[in-house]
Amino acid sequence: MTGGARTRKPSPTVKSGADDPNPFITAVRTVRSESGGLLDLMVVRPADFAFVVVEAAAGDPDAIRVLAALETTVKRIAAAPRRSPMRCVACPQPLLKKTIFSFCIVEPSRANPTSGLVVAVCSRCATTPEQIQEKAVTALRKIWPDLSSRPIEVTHPTGGRA
Numbered sequence: 001m002t003g004g005a006r007t008r009k010p011s012p013t014v015k016s017g018a019d020d021p022n023p024f025i026t027a028v029r030t031v032r033s034e035s036g037g038l039l040d041l042m043v044v045r046p047a048d049f050a051f052v053v054v055e056a057a058a059g060d061p062d063a064i065r066v067l068a069a070l071e072t073t074v075k076r077i078a079a080a081p082r083r084s085p086m087r088c089v090a091c092p093q094p095l096l097k098k099t100i101f102s103f104c105i106v107e108p109s110r111a112n113p114t115s116g117l118v119v120a121v122c123s124r125c126a127t128t129p130e131q132i133q134e135k136a137v138t139a140l141r142k143i144w145p146d147l148s149s150r151p152i153e154v155t156h157p158t159g160g161r162a
């Protein structure tokens, strides 16, 4: 086999992130390529955290994955510099210790997804699972225009499992 003199990037994996200074956009691209556009959304409100922890401790693979994603996100929020804090996905509200916000976990709609992203929605923008989900979907459609013609599945609308 000869490789030829291709100058293209060797693989479509989103590894370097060199072109994508925003890790969120990188995550969106990864989820997008894995999902083909069909997404699962799961809303986790502050009141749902304990439930996720219990489910994860019981060995539920979905809960373990969600908990890991939430931990990463919470660390990222805490580590964000004061000058450029992470913000609500739907408004300029910075996510600080005193801010009450919920998460919406977005995953490719398939078994054992390997990618996912988490968006935060502040309590000024939304408090019910339906509102939170709507804000998340609106934001996703803005940054991911071809989603507007694709379905978004809502598998765990109330944070827990059916």
Ligand SMILES: [Zn+2]
Pocket (backbone or CB within 6 Å): 088, 089, 090, 091, 092, 093, 121, 122, 123, 124, 125, 126
């Ligand atoms: Zn907000």
